[in-house]
Amino acid sequence: MAIKMHGSLSTAALGALLGTSAEAARQQLLKLANQGLVSATSEPKGVGRPGQNWSLTSQAMARFPDTHAALTVQLLELIRSQLGEAALDTVISGREMATTAAYHEAMLDKANLSEKVATLARLRSDEGYMAEWRQEEDGGLLLIENHCPICAAATACQGFCRAELDVFRHVLGEGAQVERTEHIVSGGRRCSYSIRPALRDV
Template identity: 40%
Template sequence: MSERQTILNSLKTGGQLTAADAARATGLTSMGARGHLERLEQQGLVTYHETVQGRGRPRRYWTLTSAGHQLFPQQYDHLSIELIDNVRELFGQDGLNQVISTRQDKALQKYRRHLDPLSRTEDKLRELARLRTQEGYMAEVIATDSQTWELIEHHCPICAAAKNCQGFCTAELEVFKASLGDELEVTRREHLLADGERCRYQIRPVEKE
């Protein structure tokens, strides 16, 4: 993978980077990494903001622009939106809800087939993240303590469709809950469509009364 793509991937998964962060990710010097970032800025793919910390020079934090995010796979945005609009026009909202429900059922069957044989919660979550990454979501699992995890999705390949019909997002949350079982509580803590940098879900055992 090129240094340029490594920096772009790191920005996508990390949200923001300094030149020093980019240097560590690529093995370049800070000056070399800064040169890549400045070229990406000239191409309109990244931007930055500066933060003053103490008496030193302001620290520059780099993030992807909308054009930068578009470099990552989107599953046929325009076609998806057109199909959603056509289904809604021909069959009404009930028809569209049925399409979403069918997609939800198929996803649930797929995830349960992979997760049900696993006994440990963390193993289930890592397998779910693997499946979601295969689908383009750039997912990872982070343990925040011994009984709490976060499933983080750094990219949404159906973002345009979800903006047009947020039923897709509601269905995905319900699929996660059903896939992981009644003993786990799944809560969305950050949402791309609510100005979040990513979609982030907290998973922990249901508190027993």
């Protein structure tokens, strides 16, 4: 909290703020650093060894209150009430098209379905979905998302979930069948997608 309120601090400055010694502050900072919550940067002080200033990491910043989910839901409700359902569908479709284009570009050199699913899992993890994939015993593929960073928005407007399923189907191509088998918004622990080669008409 002290670093959040005052910015980057030396151990001596932090100790003074907390009413303790610089060494006691340093011990606490080392514990926080081991947890990935603070990081140190060197700062030249003229003659002698450079000093160290401690700052919060992005992991630590995430522990402070954040109302972006509530704001997102409020904005969605305002779009729906002020501009109508069609306007909300336009917003969702725009996001779907942008996401599809980005995923397609990332898969340009991916030849087979498993490579595409592996790339999709990486892309989704980069976006905060904690995604993974595996091959099932029957040869099918399973894409798993252990977290939903847009859960509040998806709960308020399930068009986002429909759009995401459509994105997966588009980027994996006509040669794949994609079905959602678990759904966080519907009470599941995670979102899972069963992916199989599409059956060909004989």
